Structures are given as structure tokens and as C-alpha cells.
């Protein structure tokens with residue numbers, strides 16, 4: 001069974017802690033993304049699962065078997081590297097078959113599995129090419145096929161889309177997700193790109209300074225961030241300091257009162273409001289002010305000020321006859337949101 005368990009996995013380099021007691025339980029067929037800023041410990045965690053780095057403490061368990069002390073080739077994992085790491089002098093087919101050859105799989109069986117893997121990534125027509133005769137996206141698919149061909153229990157992806165341009169990234173991301181779902185591959189992926197993680201993963205793990213801050217679905221993290229770091233890292237977020245008063249009123253530092261979601265947990269802290277949940281309307285008596293406006297085609301972004309706080313709002317660009325289309329920097333505006341759009345988050 002392709003389950004993956006990380007049990008208190010840590011890595012220290014001298015005094016420095018790269019990964020601190022990470023616990024994670026990945027189900028068969030699930031895609032989990034490790035997400036976080038540069039240096040947060042994502043790659044180190046992935047490499048401890050692959051076996052390239054030995055943990056200082058904790059256990060890595062694949063399919064119920066403790067593999068913590070096993071070398072990479074004995075772990076039943078397939079890894080796709082950020083750089084693809086293809087052999088430049090070998091054909092596509094030979095690159096894909098490399099792992100099988102290492103495992104002493106016979107010629108006929110090898111050819112059958114190479115052809116199957118190349119069909120899965122839609123590269124069957126290019127099997128005789130060399131890597132340099134392929135586009136970036138095609139090289140990426142060779143790397144995928146090479147990892148898939150050994151039917152690993154756990155599939156590991158290190159920033160799989162980072163070498164592709166923006167358009168291709170979305171396309172290949174969906175392709176990988178589709179393949180992963182169809183084959184029911186248990187997958188751990190590393191990325192620093194939140195859109196990529198949100199689009200592809202069943203669950204996301206947000207890390208900072210080697211620690212796991214929150215684990216959850218895209219919706220959990222976006223709608224119910226556990227702290228201000230997660231709120232600010234997963235999507236954009238306005239964070240306003242102040243204190244909750246009563247059930248659904250939040251008093252900003254400036255003294256102004258604004259609506260917030262009635263949730264009994266945090267009293268003091270930060271009010272978190274997503275830019276797309278904020279309504280902006282021209283209003284000569286409005287308490288807010290438009291400082292700048294950016295027209296982005298499909299969307300328009302409003303940089304606002306309310307009671308001394310800077311707030312960003314984003315809306316689908318209004319139709320040409322909408323009064324909001326006549327807004328200009330300096331105009332007074334009414335800034336509103338429904339209480340449920342604003343959650344109080346305790347300070348970290």
C-alpha cells in the first residue's frame with residue numbers, strides 16, 4: 001500500500017534546525033503539497049523521504065515499512081527533480097528505462113513498461129529523441145515517465161513546474177494531477193508557488209522555519225487560516241490589528257469599528273479579509289479613500305485607506321456604465337464587507 005507516514009521527522013545541521021518534528025500522514029492516492037517560503041525546510045523534508053538525507057530524529061514509514069535507515073533505491077519511491085536530471089546522451093526511451101535496467105528488469109518487460117510510461121505522458125512518438133531535442137515541457141514529461149515506470153509506492157515531486165513558463169505551468173500541473181489521480185499515486189510535492197499547490201493538492205502543508213504551521217485542504221487554509229503567516233502566504237490577505245468587541249464588531253487600532261465574523265475564539269489579534277471579499281463604491285460621504293487603482297483587464301485592484309489602514313480590494317472589472325468605472329485616485333469611497341468575510345485571527 002502506498003501510504004506515507006512522517007513521524008517526528010527532524011533535521012539539524014550543527015546548531016541550526018532545518019526541519020523540526022514534522023508529523024504527516026498521507027493516504028493512499030492522496031497528493032499532498034509542502035508549501036512555504038525559501039529556506040522553510042520543504043526540500044529537506046522531501047529528501048528525507050527519498051532517502052538522500054538522513055533524519056536527525058524521527059521515522060519515515062512507507063506502506064507500513066520503516067524505511068528511515070534504508071538507501072533511496074530500497075524505498076519504493078519515484079522522484080522527479082526540479083532540474084529533471086535527464087541523461088543528455090541517452091534517448092528518451094533509455095532515460096525512462098534507466099531505473100528498470102538498474103533493477104535488472106529483462107529487455108522485453110522493460111520495453112513494454114517504457115512504452116506504457118511514454119504513452120501515459122503522451123510522448124510515445126518521441127522515444128528516440130535526445131533530451132536536448134525536446135521542449136522544456138516535454139523534458140518534464142520524460143522525467144515524470146522515468147519516475148512512474150518503476151510503479152513506486154510513493155511519488156515525490158520537487159518543484160516539478162518551476163522550469164516551465166507560466167502558461168505551460170498551469171497545463172502541465174493539471175496533466176500531472178490527472179495522471180496522479182488516474183493511477184492513484186500517493187504523492188508528496190514540494191512547491192513555493194501557492195497557486196500550484198492550491199490547484200493540484202488534496203491537502204497542503206504550510207511550513208515556516210522548519211515547522212509545520214497548518215495542514216488542510218485549499219479551502220481550509222484559505223477560509224480558515226490558523227495564523228497570520230498562513231493567511232498572508234496562501235492567497236493575498238488584508239490584516240488589520242485590533243480587538244473584537246461583542247460578537248461581530250472589531251475595533252481597529254485607530255478606534256474605528258468594522259464588522260467581523262461572529263466566532264467566539266480569538267478576541268484580540270488581526271482581522272483577516274481577502275481582497276475579493278471587499279466591496280468598493282463611490283460615495284461622497286464614504287469613510288474610505290481611493291489612493292490608487294490598477295486596471296488589470298479581467299480584474300481591477302483598488303488601493304484604499306480606511307481609518308488610517310491600507311486595504312487592498314479586488315473586483316471583477318465593472319462594466320463600462322458602472323459608476324465604479326469613473327472612480328479616480330483621491331475619491332471618497334464606501335468600503336464594505338459582510339461580517340462573515342472578516343475573521344479574527346489570534347496573533348502568532
Ligand code: ATP
Pocket residue numbers: 013016017018019036037038039040041042043044045192
Ligand atoms: P527553497 O525553496 O529555497 O529550496 P526549502 O524550503 O526547500 O527552500 P531547505 O532547502 O529544505 O529549504 O532548507 C531548510 C534550511 O536548512 C535552510 O535554512 C537551509 O539553509 C538549511 N540547510 C539545508 N541544507 C543544509 C546543509 N547541507 N547544511 C546546512 N544547512 C542546510
